[in-house]
Amino acid sequence: MTPVRSLARAMLSGIFVVSGYRNLRNPGRLAVAAKPVTDKVAPMLKKAHPNFPTETETLIRLNAAVQVGAGLMLATGRFSRPAALVLAGTLVPVTVAGHPFWNNDDPIAKNNNEIHTLKNLGLFGGLLLAATDTGGKPGIRWRTGHRIGHSRRSMQRAVRTARREARIAVRSAATARRLPG
Structure with missing residues (x-):
């Protein structure tokens, strides 16, 4: 303070x-x-x-x-x-x-x-x-909105990563089927 x-x-x-x-x-x-x-x-x-x-x-x-x-x-x-x-x-x-x-x-x-x-x-x-007066610190409303935005972005990154890994897995499976063996 x-x-x-x-x-x-x-x-x-x-x-x-x-x-x-x-x-x-x-x-x-x-x-x-x-x-x-x-x-x-x-x-x-x-x-x-x-x-x-x-x-x-x-x-x-x-x-x-x-x-x-x-x-x-x-x-x-x-x-x-x-x-x-x-x-x-x-x-x-x-x-x-x-x-x-x-x-x-x-x-x-x-x-x-x-x-x-x-x-x-x-x-x-x-x-x-x-x-x-928040003492120069962000208020609860801002912190809550910031946390929600942060969580939303983290979730979007996780979804993109999961999609990318799924595409890689599909390609790997397709390549594995084509290989003689």
Whole structure:
């Protein structure tokens, strides 16, 4: 990994690690803002997994733990592409719960939340770039196509070789029949 990629990933992941750690330690400060979102998500979680916890503070802690873990993976370059996708997924509830500018009547609060929403959209875009970054190496799609092409060419060579050997065998058999003996 190049130094620029390493630095960029560390810089991008920093906010997730720090805020995730803070939210993991003190989820209560976000509970009031997160409650409307968790109340809407809880029935879906219960339906998908009956034993899944749906308390607001527990979901905040879970999201925070995921942010810390995925942030560290992105920063260290371990499974950085999946980690970037996971972090992008954690931004959605954070933005909806934490920065609902569409609900603000106060122009200052609305402006502040709009700025944070745009910041999160920028982070989301950066995470999408990180999720598609192959580090200068060919992606899976190219490698798969290259392997298929290589296999196809190998098979064609094998068929040509088999045909040539069959023609040689036929000629040898015909020559052997003509010889007295």
